Amino acid sequence: MSKDSQMRAAINQKLIEMGERERLKEVLRAKLVECGWKDQLKAHCKDVIREKGLEHVTVEDLVTEVTPKGRALVPDSVKKELLQRIRAFLAQHATL
Template sequence: MSKESRMRATINQKLTEMGERERLKEILRARLTECGWKDQMKAHCKEVIKEKGLEHITVDDLVVEITPKGRALVPDSVKKDLLHRIRAFLAQHAS
């Protein structure tokens, strides 16, 4: 396992153990809803299903199809805010 992978695992573990991961997920959900991301993704899902046909697409196929656009549509301000919150948490709980 690379040094970066070990660091990510450690950070993820600390966030999870202290309940911060769930809190950050709730903040992210709220921010994505506020900025209209959720509505954009819902509309994109409907387009993909209409294009492919409901009988010809699985949930897994849909996830693969919409993930790139979903990631691209997350506003930079939301990404920066989340990163800032993670850094602040880690600085506060550094051991």
């Protein structure tokens, strides 16, 4: 395991232990709903299903098709805010 991977694992573990990961997920969900991301992705899913036909789309296919667009649609402001929150948490709990 590389040093980078070890650091990510340690940070993730600390976020989980302190309950911060769940808080961050809730903030992210709220921000994504607020900016219309959820509605945009829902519409994209409907388009994909309509295009391919309901009988010909599996959940796995839909996830594979929609994931890149979903990631691209996340506003930079939401990404930045989440990153700032993670950095603030790590600064407070710097004993990793």
